[in-house]
Amino acid sequence: MRFAAERRTSAVRVSGVARCDRKTKQLVKRLLPGEIAVIQHVDLDEVAADGLIAAKVKAVINTSASISGRYPNLGPLKLVKAGIVLLDQAPSELLIELADGADVQLIDNLIVRGDTVIGRGELLDEEQVLSRMARAMTNVRAELQQFVENTLSYAQMEKQFFLGELPELHLRTTWVGRHVLVVVRGPTYKEDLRAITTYIRDLKPVLIGVDGGADALLEVGFRPQVILGDMDSVSDEALACGAELIVHAYQDGRAPGLERIERLGLTAHTYPAPGTSEDVAMLVAHEQGAELIVAVGTHSNMIDFLEKGRRGMASTVLTRMRIGNQLVDAKGVSLLYHRAADWKAACLVFAAALVPLGILAWLNPITRHFLRMIWLNVKLWLGV
Structure with missing residues (x-):
C-alpha cells in the first residue's frame, strides 16, 4: 500500500x-x-x-x-x-x-x-x-483465585526440596555471620539500591546480583561478589567483573545459562532448584550462614509475579518460611520517605560559619578598613 x-x-x-x-x-x-x-x-x-x-x-x-x-x-x-x-x-x-x-x-x-x-x-x-x-481491575478476583490455586499446587510439588537438604556449594566468599544484600531486577530496584548506599558502605554486606541486579550494583559503584541467575539479562561486563558465578539450573541438572558463561571463557557453579533465581539467592545466603539477608527489588505479590510471567509464587512462600526473620525486604524503601531540604538548618549552619569568618576579618586591619569603606558607602547611598 x-x-x-x-x-x-x-x-x-x-x-x-x-x-x-x-x-x-x-x-x-x-x-x-x-x-x-x-x-x-x-x-x-x-x-x-x-x-x-x-x-x-x-x-x-x-x-x-x-x-x-x-x-x-x-x-x-x-x-x-x-x-x-x-x-x-x-x-x-x-x-x-x-x-x-x-x-x-x-x-x-x-x-x-x-x-x-x-x-x-x-x-x-x-x-x-x-x-x-x-x-x-474487574478480573483481579478471578486471577487471584487462579494464582492462589497454582501457588498451593506447586507448593505441594516443591515442598520436599525446600524441606530437605539443599545442594552444597563450595564458594570462596565468606558469608558466616555477615549481612548479605540480594539485588533483584524488580520495580524501583535502582531507586531502592541508591537509598541504601550508606548501609552498604558502613556494613559492607556480601553483595549478590540476581541477573540484571548485578548491573544495578555496578551502576551505583559497588562490585557484586556473587552473580546468580539464568544469566539471560546480565551484561557481559558484569559477568567479567570478578564475581563468583552461580547458574540457576533445572532440577534435572540442565543449565542453559552455562553455555553463555563458557562462551565468555568464564567458570561457574550450577545450582539445581525449582522456583525463581531470587529465591535461590536467598536460600544460598541462608545456607552459607548469613546473619541477615536484605533483599532489594524482590517479587512478593500477585501483580509482581504476573508481570514476571509466573502464575504462582510457591517457591517464594516456601523460601521465606525457611529463612524466617533473617530476611529484611527493602523493596520500595525509596518510596517510604523523601527528605525535604531543611532550609532553616541550612541557614543556621551558614550563619554559624560566618561568625568565625567575621571575627577573623575584623581582626585584620586591612580587611577592617575595607569593610568600613563599604559601610560608609552604604550609609551615603541610603542617605543616613
Missing part, C-alpha cells in the same frame, strides 16, 4: 531507527536515544517500561497487547506518561520483515517505511490505558 504523506494531516508523526527483539530485556541493552523499539510483550510490565524510558526511545511498537485485561499492569501507563508514543497490537510479522536498524515512521496508527505502509496498530494514549486498567 502506497502512502501519500503530503495529503494527510497527522496528529502523531514519529520517525526513527527501528530496533526489534521479542525479548524487551534484551532489546533495551542495545537501544539508542531517539530510536523506535519493536517488541512482542503481552502485558508490558513496569520493569520493562522503566528500561524503555531509560533508553529514551521515541516510540514503542508492540506486536502484542500491552495491556490484555488480565490484570492492571503499570507498564503502558508509565510509557505514555513519559511522553513515549505507544502503538499496540501491530502485526507480528514486523519482527521478521522489519530489518533491525531500518528507518520507519509512525503516522497516527500507521507504520510506514519509505512511502509504503507496512503495518498498522492501535495508538494508545493515557486515557485509553487508564480505561483498560479500570476494566482489568
Whole structure:
C-alpha cells in the first residue's frame, strides 16, 4: 500500500531507527536515544517500561497487547506518561520483515517505511490505558483465585526440596555471620539500591546480583561478589567483573545459562532448584550462614509475579518460611520517605560559619578598613 504523506494531516508523526527483539530485556541493552523499539510483550510490565524510558526511545511498537485485561499492569501507563508514543497490537510479522536498524515512521496508527505502509496498530494514549486498567481491575478476583490455586499446587510439588537438604556449594566468599544484600531486577530496584548506599558502605554486606541486579550494583559503584541467575539479562561486563558465578539450573541438572558463561571463557557453579533465581539467592545466603539477608527489588505479590510471567509464587512462600526473620525486604524503601531540604538548618549552619569568618576579618586591619569603606558607602547611598 502506497502512502501519500503530503495529503494527510497527522496528529502523531514519529520517525526513527527501528530496533526489534521479542525479548524487551534484551532489546533495551542495545537501544539508542531517539530510536523506535519493536517488541512482542503481552502485558508490558513496569520493569520493562522503566528500561524503555531509560533508553529514551521515541516510540514503542508492540506486536502484542500491552495491556490484555488480565490484570492492571503499570507498564503502558508509565510509557505514555513519559511522553513515549505507544502503538499496540501491530502485526507480528514486523519482527521478521522489519530489518533491525531500518528507518520507519509512525503516522497516527500507521507504520510506514519509505512511502509504503507496512503495518498498522492501535495508538494508545493515557486515557485509553487508564480505561483498560479500570476494566482489568474487574478480573483481579478471578486471577487471584487462579494464582492462589497454582501457588498451593506447586507448593505441594516443591515442598520436599525446600524441606530437605539443599545442594552444597563450595564458594570462596565468606558469608558466616555477615549481612548479605540480594539485588533483584524488580520495580524501583535502582531507586531502592541508591537509598541504601550508606548501609552498604558502613556494613559492607556480601553483595549478590540476581541477573540484571548485578548491573544495578555496578551502576551505583559497588562490585557484586556473587552473580546468580539464568544469566539471560546480565551484561557481559558484569559477568567479567570478578564475581563468583552461580547458574540457576533445572532440577534435572540442565543449565542453559552455562553455555553463555563458557562462551565468555568464564567458570561457574550450577545450582539445581525449582522456583525463581531470587529465591535461590536467598536460600544460598541462608545456607552459607548469613546473619541477615536484605533483599532489594524482590517479587512478593500477585501483580509482581504476573508481570514476571509466573502464575504462582510457591517457591517464594516456601523460601521465606525457611529463612524466617533473617530476611529484611527493602523493596520500595525509596518510596517510604523523601527528605525535604531543611532550609532553616541550612541557614543556621551558614550563619554559624560566618561568625568565625567575621571575627577573623575584623581582626585584620586591612580587611577592617575595607569593610568600613563599604559601610560608609552604604550609609551615603541610603542617605543616613
